[in-house]
Amino acid sequence: NAGVTQTPKFQVLKTGQSMTLQCAQDMNHEYMSWYRQDPGMGLRLIHYSVGAGITDQGEVPNGYNVSRSTTEDFPLRLLSAAPSQTSVYFCASSYGRAYTEAFFGQGTRLTVV
């Protein structure tokens, strides 16, 4: 049982480049979300989805785009990378609002130079 899988684990981008962070879960979870972790800031919610075809903004959505075409996948797109987006990104999934325990992926460490 793979759980939540994030790819890549590490990435270096140049300012202005775009890329997609992949997230897939095999637990048939309805709820998926993306967080970024920065020193002293904890985990901040970027975007989330309560089901296929439904997405919404979190606390820090600017500069990021998401879509949810299937239950399993929830990719995060950086449209034009900036140094301020250097962070560790975590994808999480859970059964839905009735279930509070979220399962996290291993994270993607992104550096924008």
Add this chain to the structure above:
Amino acid sequence: DQQVKQNSPSLSVQEGRISILNCDYTNSMFDYFLWYKKYPAEGPTFLISISSIKDKNEDGRFTVFLNKSAKHLSLHIVPSQPGDSAVYFCAARGNTGKLIFGQGTTLQVKP
């Protein structure tokens, strides 16, 4: 505007003693609170949770206390073990279901 705050960035305790990690929140509409544990280079893992209608939940060495009037929750670890050394995040669930996390507290348990 930080809705969930962990004001202590770090905590150091001796093995066998009690660890108390604290968390404050501002939104009275939060209905569920959780603690997550994170080791370096890994994703956070769920530890324990508590509903807003309760004031205590216990799971082995871990107990979470909720004081709604003070908008405060705490995690007690008794006895603390070196393997408990990690970053601990508290989180609160809002009415849309999304989780809001605090800044984290790094716990070091010394042998």
